[in-house]
Amino acid sequence: MTIAGIGVVSGYGWGREALWHGLLSGKSAARLYPGYGPERDEYAWVARLPDGGDPAISPSRYGRAVHESAREAIADATGRGWRPGRTVGLLHAIVLGDVYEWRDFYTVDQGHRRSRDYLRLLPSTPISVVMQEFGFHGPSMNVSAACSSANVALITAKLWLDQGFADDVICVTTDLSGSPEMVEHFVRMGAAVSDTEPLEACRPFQEGSRGFGFGEASVAFVATRAADRPYVRVLGGAMTNDAHHVVSVEPSLAQIYECARRALDFADVRPAEVTYYNAHGPGTEQCAVAETALLREVFADGPLIYSIKPMTGHCMGAAAGVEVAAAALGYERGVVPAPPIVATAHPRLLDGPAPFAGGVTVKTSLGMGGHNSVLVLGPA
Template sequence: MVISGMGVVSGCGNNVHETLDNFSTGCRKGGPPSLFKTDLPYPVFEVPGFQAGDGTVMRTFELAVAAANEAIRESGLENTLLAHRVGVCLGTTVASQLNDVDFYRAYRNTGSAPMHSVDRYLNGNLAGAIQQKFHLSGPACTVVNACSSGTDAIGVGISWLRADMCDIVICGGADELNRVPLCGFGSLGIVSDSLCKPFDKDRSGLNLGEGAGILIIEKENVLRKRGREKEFCISGYGLAADAYHLTAPRPDGSGLEAALTHAMNEAGISPGQVAFINAHGTATRDNDKVEGDVLARVFGSKVQFLSTKGYTGHTLGAAGGLEAVFTVLGLREGWIPQSIGFENEDDEIGIAPVREKTIINGNYAVSTSLAFGGNNSAIVIEKE
């Protein structure tokens, strides 16, 4: 399935151009949250200078629209989108929940609460809202697979195209920063009170972030009919369950390995053909240990990989979408940024991400996502 457009907005930049600048210079901008009040001491990655509206729609939706607009522009579909069967599949976590503390406080204290929070939620189903925003009539589906939602939304888009349920899919993920998941992740003891260090020996947990990463994917014949050339495609997708624990990854990593194997089998490639991996790399003790072990086992100890969460924080439902775009950018630009935050190799993992901006050679790259609930997902991106 051909990738014809991509858009991003995250703590690393408001668009692809800004993101590449920050990747290139190794710049990251985490800090205390300004979007809500909390007494928790954890830094977060907010989107710098993002102009949100008046609060009548979800910030998640606004982030998704910003990224979708950039992706649609790049795809050249601004004026012709409605001429096609266009599906929308997006991952999220925050936009799927009515986790509005003010609403609940009012209900709890008085037995009644204003309905504007409910209206915002009911109008904010992410895929449905984007479908309406762009007046689309194909399938719409919001994936709520926790931290792998964005990758899995892309996977659903691939399945739709293969089944001829539509011609083009707007897919990826979006999530806003919210006090409730910050409290939740904090309660699990997996949030760092300093900027995160994915795969580092001294990593102490994740930072939360926000953003949106959107891909436009379409059938090759549709792209050619539009007079455009194929440059990148998604050639494989795999997902597999751990069936192990609600929040911890299966220690042997067999679920992630199964997802990777499936994705590479679909792409018809061997591990040796993969130029680099954009790892999930949250900087929690468990995730990075399991993921690092699997990457070493599947790709060998010399494999080039990185985690971009040092630039964006963990953006939950947006992460898979953002990191899919970052993976395409790595293949397009011919380099990947330093895995920021990483300094010291962890002997328990025995594999290290790239320490500096690194030239890459090859036509294939992989992006992985691991989620609460033991879901593991991987996609293979191919450069023509």
């Protein structure tokens, strides 16, 4: 499976070029916003999605973001020589859906809206609107696997293509959950940090990391068996579940190791052939322990490491989507868009944007509830 088109809406702005230039700038997408904290009287660092998009599509940022990322990916793929096959499917990776609109539905509208305004809350609506605009009639569904959702959507797309279930698949992954209510609870759990600029607080594979900053994004890919000028090839992938706890990683890490080994087997790639490790890397202690051990046990500390979460924030259900988009753009443009190192770090951690050396990239994504996923990417 190849990725033939990319569309991105992120904290850096609307469009994949905004993401790319933001990553190369060395500056986080986060800004200070008021109205956070338990009493809603604090400012918080959040990489929220700015206003934008086509107002004719939806009054909701969420609906506009879904649609604009899909539009950009399809236009990008078309410009690179892709032509839709007979059966084009759509996978939408989500976790909570349109958080802001659901909040307003209950707290502002008291649960009462016109039917037209209510329907845009439903997870089926963004899919339907995209399918209608482009006249796609293939299989369509939502995919949800916590913060692993975007990886899982791409793995599912590969399964559909490999089985002939679809000729092409539009993968969209969207998460706009940087609301005060969401941030408050993740801060209280000790996972998120909102009181410090993200590059200082979120230090994956570095000393002094306190956790992740929140980010928002919608990212779309056109996945197909072959294309004239694809960005990258998805060689394989795998999923496992710890079956241990709703938040904590299972201490033996057995299922994370198993997930990585199965992904490499499906991709027909040996650990020594992996050049880059595009980490889940949220900057939390338990994920740092897990991924450091994975690098040692499965990859013999061979790959170069990077995580873009200090730049984009942790985009929850869309996190792996943003990270795969960054990796795929890097394959084409010859640059690995790594953040700068700010503290004592793992010896294989990249320090800022670096020349791309080619080869295979492993992309891990570890979601709450024990959702483990690994993608293996290679040159197109």
